[in-house]
Amino acid sequence: MRFVRWFVGFLFLAGMVYFIFSYLKVSPQVKLMLYLLICFLLSLVRLFKGPTPADRAIATDIFGILVIGFCGILAVFTGKNWYVDIAIAWALQSFIGALALAKFIEGKNFDD
Amino acid sequence: MIEILALFFIVVGITFDLFGCIGLIRMPDIYTRLQAATKCVTLGTCGILFAVFVKFGLSPAGIKALLCIVFLMLTAPVSAHALARATHRSGVKLHEGAVCDKYAEDRSKNII
Secondary structure (H helix, E strand, C coil): HHHHHHHHHHHHHHHHHHHHHHCCCCCHHHHHHHHHHHHHHHHHHHHHHHHHHHHHHHHHHHHHHHHHHHHHHHHHHHHCHHHHHHHHHHHHHHHHHHHHHHHHHHCCCCCC | CCCHHHHHHHHHHHHHHHHHHHHHHHHCHHHHHHHHHHHHHHHHHHHHHHHHHHHCCCCHHHHHHHHHHHHHHHHHHHHHHHHHHHHHCCCCCCCCCCCCCHHHHHHCCCCC
16 A cells, blocks of 8 residues: 555656656746646645644645745746845745744744 | 856756655655755755846845845744644644654653
8 A cells, every 4th residue: 555655656746747848848947837836736735635734834834935936936037036026025924924823823822 | 157057056946845845745744744844945945046146146136035045044944943843732743653752751841
């Protein structure tokens, strides 16, 4: 059973990487963005099936980090420099959100 | 030359993001999952933002990218530590293959 789960996961990941790398006729920049979209998909899987609320909190935190990276990639490939401003703002609000979720999971108020 | 260097840093960052998200799916326990997922930040997203700095040079956008790297380096361990502490205090058990739990021992002895 364990081997079957390993094999299915490896087949899924290798299939997606091979599909993006060889079958799609797009530019290399779009291919790199699609590789980052696989990361978004994996963190969303953890967000849906996480057993405890803390799993979902971690998944949303990592999702925010990936959005910052995506803004950086867009800034490099398009040459517009206001994507970096979006990245900084997202980093700020993601940090505050992670701390608030940690307080909420611990079961305390925001006062103490 | 600058374009190739920026592309190299982006490829390194996307590779580490992909490995971190695979760890987020694969790991059996919430604490090991958090330990794997925080690797997304330090070399994944910071690599992509360093690629932004390489592309834009010492312009305002590049300086903003460096500031975003410093902010992420400061805040990502803080939020990860807060999430792990809140999870442990809310009573989530470790994986059954775990060897020791020093935080629970210290809390049972009223040291912390």
